[in-house]
Amino acid sequence: MNETKPVNGRTRPRWFFWLAGLAVFGTMVVLVGGLTGYASGLERRAAREVLEAGDSLRDQFDRGVQDLLDGRYENAEQRFEYILSVDPDYPGALELLEDARRGLNQPTLTPSPTAVPTQEVTPSATLDLSSLDGLVEGAQAAIGQGNWDAAIEILVTLIGESPAHRRAEVNQLLYTALRNRGLDKIFRGEREQGMYDLALAERITALDGQAQSWRSSAAFYSFANSYFGLDWGLSTQYFSQICAAGIWDGCFKYARSAWEYADLLFKDLDSCGAAIQYDASLRTADREDGPPTATQAFTICMTATAVTPTPSPTIDLSVTPTGTEGPSPTPSETPAITPTFTETPTVEVTP
DSSP states (O other): OOEEEEETTEEEEHHHHHHHHHHHHHHHHHHHHHHHHHHHHHHHHHHHHHHHHHHHHHHHHHHHHHHHHTTOHHHHHHHHHHHHHHOTTOTTHHHHHHHHHHHHTOOOOOOOOOOOOTTSOOOOOOOOHHHHHHHHHHHHHHHHTTOHHHHHHHHHHHHHHOTTTTHHHHHHHHHHHHHHHHHHHHHTTOHHHHHHHHHHHHHHSOOOHHHHHHHHHHHHHHHHHTTTTTOHHHHHHHHHHHHHHTOTTHHHHHHHHHHHHHHHHHHTTOHHHHHHHHHHHHHHSOOTTSHHHHHHHHHHHHHHHOOOOOOOOOOBOOOOOSOSSSOOOOTTSOOOOOOBOSSSOOOOOOO
């Protein structure tokens, strides 16, 4: 029974073919596993390369900002051109490249040499310090008027002409202008642009508590917004915190996220979870099409969780004497009563 047909005059047992099949199957498993591991390794390598490239671009961006602040416009231009060649959409790189090129094209304040007799010595050209002081005063006036753009433009021009001129004062003025412009943009809802200005200001000196707080809030909004329309559960969770702070359009997006999340829960037959989210959305913002669906979810939830009343047991209080003979018990004695219950154990009742 365990033998097969003769092959080349010899008979091979059936288990031989089973072993051969197992060997082939094992080889295929090893090959598939190896190919899967290789593909996974390639994915990890690609992800690591993307992270390293991002770190490199971030380093070049930071160096370019410092070059721009120090008046090294040519270096800054080269750095930002490199960043854009790798990532054309890198945030802020294009704007800073334009700033660097404007810095390179600024006219100098050095007076042009005039023709003099050869016998006389030509005086060396010097910067007009009174004009530089005038730039500082102009920046101070612009800051006093709240014209942050004008103040920043003046100060960048001044740094390009004379990086060392009243440097501590100029840095403080530039910090003030960048910091205040960044906060103004954040307040208006231009969060990315505002965070960019605050990042430049932080290059000069550490941000104060208010600026740090608003930058963190703007960054958290961007984080929450990355889930809006993609993951309604997480979007609801994060925008609930922004709505509680009452800033930007956080409550509008919280109400929308909670409603969409409730729809998903309702489709997944989680009527109670949906009812909670519908209620939260309606308490945040009114919806004309909202109440019927929300009411339906609430009704289903209440029906599913309603407590079914338990019927009271029927008790037979008839007394059965403990014996068939003998005198009846006196009032001072306690009779043994055996109540009859429908589905409960025997209970002694003491009158």
